[in-house]
Amino acid sequence: MQNKDTIIELKGISKIFEDDGFKAVDNFNLEVKRGEFVTFLGPSGCGKTTTLRMIAGFDVPTEGDILLNGKSLIGLPPYKRPINTVFQRYALFPHMNVYDNIAFGLRQNKTPKDVIGRKVGRVLELVDLEGFEHRKIQTLSGGQQQRIAIARALVNEPEILLLDEPLGALDLKMRKEMQLELKDMHDKLGITFIYVTHDQEEALTMSDKIVVMSEGRTQQIGTPEDIYNEPANAFVADFIGESNIFNGMMTGHLKARFCGGEFVCVDDFEEGTHITAVVRPEDVEIVAPGAGTINGIVDSVIFKGIHYEITVLSGKNEIVIQTVHNARVGDHVGLRVDPENIHIMLAEDHTNLFFADVNRDFRLEYNGHHIDTSLTRIIKGSKRKEDGTVVDGNGDILEPDRVRILVSIQPDDIEMTDDQDAGLIQGTISNLIYKGDHYSYIIHTELEQDFVVDDEYLWNMGDRVSLLMPVDKMTFTLKRK
Amino acid sequence: MRFSRKSLGIPYAVFLVIFVAAPLLVLFYYAFTNGQGQFTLRNFTHFFTDPNTLGTLYYSFTIALVTTLVCLLLAYPVAYFLATSGLRSQSVILMLFVMPMWINFSLRITALKEILNLLEGNLAMHPFLNAVVGMTYDFMPFMILPIYTTISRLDGALCEAAMDLGADSLQTFLRVTLPLSVPGILSGVSMVFLPAMTNYVVLDMLYNSTYIMGSLIGSYFAAYNWHGGSMISLILLAMICIFTLLTGGEEDEPGRGGALL
Numbered sequence: 001m002q003n004k005d006t007i008i009e010l011k012g013i014s015k016i017f018e019d020d021g022f023k024a025v026d027n028f029n030l031e032v033k034r035g036e037f038v039t040f041l042g043p044s045g046c047g048k049t050t051t052l053r054m055i056a057g058f059d060v061p062t063e064g065d066i067l068l069n070g071k072s073l074i075g076l077p078p079y080k081r082p083i084n085t086v087f088q089r090y091a092l093f094p095h096m097n098v099y100d101n102i103a104f105g106l107r108q109n110k111t112p113k114d115v116i117g118r119k120v121g122r123v124l125e126l127v128d129l130e131g132f133e134h135r136k137i138q139t140l141s142g143g144q145q146q147r148i149a150i151a152r153a154l155v156n157e158p159e160i161l162l163l164d165e166p167l168g169a170l171d172l173k174m175r176k177e178m179q180l181e182l183k184d185m186h187d188k189l190g191i192t193f194i195y196v197t198h199d200q201e202e203a204l205t206m207s208d209k210i211v212v213m214s215e216g217r218t219q220q221i222g223t224p225e226d227i228y229n230e231p232a233n234a235f236v237a238d239f240i241g242e243s244n245i246f247n248g249m250m251t252g253h254l255k256a257r258f259c260g261g262e263f264v265c266v267d268d269f270e271e272g273t274h275i276t277a278v279v280r281p282e283d284v285e286i287v288a289p290g291a292g293t294i295n296g297i298v299d300s301v302i303f304k305g306i307h308y309e310i311t312v313l314s315g316k317n318e319i320v321i322q323t324v325h326n327a328r329v330g331d332h333v334g335l336r337v338d339p340e341n342i343h344i345m346l347a348e349d350h351t352n353l354f355f356a357d358v359n360r361d362f363r364l365e366y367n368g369h370h371i372d373t374s375l376t377r378i379i380k381g382s383k384r385k386e387d388g389t390v391v392d393g394n395g396d397i398l399e400p401d402r403v404r405i406l407v408s409i410q411p412d413d414i415e416m417t418d419d420q421d422a423g424l425i426q427g428t429i430s431n432l433i434y435k436g437d438h439y440s441y442i443i444h445t446e447l448e449q450d451f452v453v454d455d456e457y458l459w460n461m462g463d464r465v466s467l468l469m470p471v472d473k474m475t476f477t478l479k480r481k
Numbered sequence: 482m483r484f485s486r487k488s489l490g491i492p493y494a495v496f497l498v499i500f501v502a503a504p505l506l507v508l509f510y511y512a513f514t515n516g517q518g519q520f521t522l523r524n525f526t527h528f529f530t531d532p533n534t535l536g537t538l539y540y541s542f543t544i545a546l547v548t549t550l551v552c553l554l555l556a557y558p559v560a561y562f563l564a565t566s567g568l569r570s571q572s573v574i575l576m577l578f579v580m581p582m583w584i585n586f587s588l589r590i591t592a593l594k595e596i597l598n599l600l601e602g603n604l605a606m607h608p609f610l611n612a613v614v615g616m617t618y619d620f621m622p623f624m625i626l627p628i629y630t631t632i633s634r635l636d637g638a639l640c641e642a643a644m645d646l647g648a649d650s651l652q653t654f655l656r657v658t659l660p661l662s663v664p665g666i667l668s669g670v671s672m673v674f675l676p677a678m679t680n681y682v683v684l685d686m687l688y689n690s691t692y693i694m695g696s697l698i699g700s701y702f703a704a705y706n707w708h709g710g711s712m713i714s715l716i717l718l719a720m721i722c723i724f725t726l727l728t729g730g731e732e733d734e735p736g737r738g739g740a741l742l
Contacts, residue, residue: 058641078644085645091638095660104656105646156646 007034007192008055008160013064015050015216024050026216028064032160032194032209037186039195041203042213043239043477044393045380048196049088051213052162055194056085068159079108084153085162089169090145092137098124098148099133105156123155126185143174154185160192167202179205200240204228212236233345234353237278238406244279244319247347247450249431249442256344260315260448261294263337267344272431274347274442274452281322283341286310292334298327316447350411350440350452355479358400362390366407367425367447371471378405378476392478406477411440412454413473416465423466427451429459443467511711524712534697534713541693544609545677548616549624552673553666555617556624560665561658563625564633575629579622586619590686593618597687608691615683620676624669631665632658667728675721 009032015025025047032038040048053059055066057078066073073081084105092101099120106116124130127147137145146166153161163182167175183206186193197203203210204224212219212227212235220232231237234245248258250273256265258277269275289295296314310321312333319335327333356366362384364371376382381393390398420426427445439458443451443465451467459465515521528534563575581589597611598604604611635658643653681695694717701710 056641056645058644077649078641079647079649083645085642087638087642089636089638091636091642093639093642093657093661104643104648108647108652152642152646 005033006031007036007069008032009067010051010055011065011067013051013054013061013066015047015054015059016062024216025054025061028216028218030211030218030221032192035190035192037183037193037195037206037208039197039203039207039210040213041197041200041210041239042219043198045215046213047216048198048211048213049164052085052164052194052196055160056083056162057081082159083162084156084158084160085164086149086153086166088164088166090149092145092148092152094137096137097133098129098135098137098140101137101148102152102155104152119155120151123151126154127151128181142169143178146170146178150182150185154189154191158191160194163193163195165196165198167197167199175202182206204240212239214239231278231343231345234276234278234347237343242281242320242322244281244284245353246277246279246317247352247452248275248277249273249450250275250344254339256342258450259294259317259319263293263342264339265342265344266339267342269344269346272433274350274440274450276345276347278343278345279319279337279341281309281320282307283337284319284321284323285336285338286312286321286323286325286327287334287336289332289334292336295332295334298329298331298333301327301329314448317449347452350454351408352411352414352451353406353408354449356405356407358398358403358405360400362398362400364405364407369424371407371424371474373471373474373476375400375403375405379478398478402480404479406479407474408477409469409474411452412438413470414451414453415468416441416443416453416455416459417468418465420464420466423468425451426464426466429461429463429465432459432461508711508715511707512715513712515708524708525716527709528712528716537692537694537697540691541678541695544612544616544691544693545674547613548620548677549670549674551613551617552621552624553669556621556669557628557662557666560625560628561632561662564629564635575625578625581618582622587686590615590619590683594687604688605690608689611687611689612684612691612693615687615689616677616680619680619683620673623672623676627668627672628662628665631662631668635661671725671728675724679717 010028010030013025013028014023016023028047028051030038040051042048050059054061055073057073057076057080061074068081068083093104096104102120102123103116106119111119120133121130124132127150129144129147129151132140132144132148137148140148146169149166166182167178170178179202182193186206195203195206204227207224209221210224210227211221214235220227220236222230227236227240231240231243237243238245244259246258248256250269250271251257251262252271254265254268256263256275256277258275263277265277285292294314296312296319299311299313299318301311302309304322307322307324308326310323310327312319312321312335314335321335354366356364356371358375359365362375364373364375364378375390375398376384379392379398382390382398384390392398417423425445425447427443429441430444430450431442433440435454438454438456441453441455441459443453445451445467453467512524513520513522515523559578563571593615594604597614601607601611639657639661640653643657644650648656678693679695679698681693681699684691684693684696694713698710698713698717701707701713
């Protein structure tokens with residue numbers, strides 16, 4: 001049964017691009033209520049824009065159905081859908097003035113002239129640009145063009161307004177202002193907004209409901225509070241706000257080992273289960289050495305206005321802490337976390353995640369070993385310029401010191417070897433589980449990080465192994481420091 | 482002497498003076514003097530009073546206009562579909578249209594002549610038609626390229642925006658694509674229309690008796706009337722300048738397809 005409040009429903013939407021076979025969206029399901037402000041949030045390439053384009057009608061889903069008020073939209077061209085879009089770079093018609101741009105849609109459905117005039121005037125008032133009717137598009141600033149683009153879409157009184165990263169091209173101050181104004185317009189007009197952004201703060205500020213996406217799949221759907229406080233998995237935790245994320249293992253009832261210590265937690269899993277632990281930086285307490293669960297040395301302190309951001313090295317693990325208390329670099333400290341502030345989640349896909357550094361030659365390094373690939377090869381759209389710098393797809397310079405690469409690799413893609421110098425990293429086998437046709441191992445490495453490795457052969461607990469990780473099996477994500 | 486970047490421009494500056502500026506001055510000199518080297522406006526008034534020159538001007542104008550229109554009508558759809566189809570082999574197909582330009586001009590026209598001969602029997606029967614066919618064939622790529630470049634540089638989001646606002650494909654084309662491809666059209670027109678008024682070599686090679694401005698200038702020089710010939714050239718030059726000012730005054734770089742030529 002169709003819920004009366006549901007305006008649009010996406011059922012099992014998938015999109016595979018014919019030309020390169022790339023699966024941009026994978027089994028996407030969503031119900032949007034009338035008047036809701038829904039945000040698709042995710043890094044570039046996660047499929048959020050493709051999903052939006054399928055709702056608008058510019059792309060056709062390979063599978064699945066889109067229902068608007070209970071009726072399928074599949075096969076309906078964009079110009080027949082009661083949906084309007086605010087485009088990423090506004091897409092205002094350069095050969096028309098402001099008035100003609102806004103009137104475009106109204107003229108298209110043969111609205112009488114005097115009605116057009118009235119509606120254009122009203123919508124210009126709404127976006128605070130009264131009297132701009134006869135200005136040329138080229139004479140407007142970015143922020144003004146943005147408002148005209150919104151006005152051009154809103155004047156048609158669509159049932160749903162789609163916004164594709166509309167604030168991406170504005171500077172920070174302008175963006176903040178527009179966020180509030182958009183939210184305001186949404187409250188005033190009661191139109192359903194579907195908003196696409198990669199900016200988590202924007203999503204948290206504006207939305208009623210957030211859909212976190214990664215690699216074409218929905219990671220979590222929930223209110224901003226849900227998503228921040230109860231992230232469903234490591235990806236969401238990492239993407240929304242800052243997080244310390246560790247791979248680890250359950251060592252007993254309500255006990256988990258990660259980051260080189262055994263912590264008490266409130267989530268229970270069977271002993272030996274591979275887990276991911278997420279701790280928010282504001283939830284870590286600095287105590288006297290020995291008084292906490294783990295000990296470490298303060299590595300850096302940055303004053304951030306209302307708090308300090310302190311990085312502590314414990315073994316080779318890095319823990320980021322936000323606190324109002326100061327500390328000095330080099331201090332020996334203890335760290336503790338309240339059990340309820342440790343989010344333990346099943347490392348259900350067992351994907352191994354680790355950070356690699358970028359060296360001066362724009363090549364990747366981990367644990368002092370080279371990974372045989374370079375920045376330009378793994379970051380889509382990036383290139384090396386003549387002056388030696390590397391820029392990403394948006395033309396922003398990537399400085400080796402300021403970026404790290406999050407590498408992920410599946411357990412069955414890692415191979416274990418006795419030859420200690422052959423692999424990227426060495427460790428001891430600390431747990432093994434027989435899974436029917438293979439064994440699943442946890443390798444506790446010298447960097448105090450646990451790796452999960454699947455192997456069909458039996459190794460023994462305590463064996464010292466080196467891990468071989470083929471570059472072509474790794475996936476890379478750019479992280480800015 | 483210190484070597485500066487500016488000195489790199491010297492060779493071209495020399496070229497410009499010897500082959501562009503100096504001949505222009507000579508042209509001016511001849512246009513406004515008579516056989517005795519005295520200043521006169523007779524060449525100028527002669528142009529606008531001689532029914533022969535005016536008739537040729539009118540006839541050239543008609544041929545150039547028809548050629549331009551035919552080129553535009555044939556070239557626009559080609560350029561449009563090439564630019565919007567998103568074919569992987571786009572550039573290959575484009576090259577097929579441009580490639581004739583890389584084949585020797587006289588060979589092309591001779592081949593065309595044979596074909597027309599075969600079709601019409603006697604070339605002298607249809608001088609106007611043959612003139613237009615020959616010119617169209619010769620100038621077509623100059624019309625395709627600028628239009629193609631303009632359309633392919635159009636932001637695809639603009640068409641999507643039009644569709645989003647309720648315009649179907651035809652309305653999107655008429656209200657967005659066509660108006661925005663006007664710079665390409667103008668650029669193509671200026672590259673076809675003006676040469677078409679003077680390129681009499683094409684006609685000569687087609688054994689065409691049609692007399693256009695180029696033929697007229699050629700005949701003046703053949704008869705050693707350099708003064709009259711110069712004046713006609715100067716008047717054509719003035720017309721080109723006026724036309725360019727009227728149409729292309731504000732277009733920065735509509736990409737005259739130079740890269741491919």
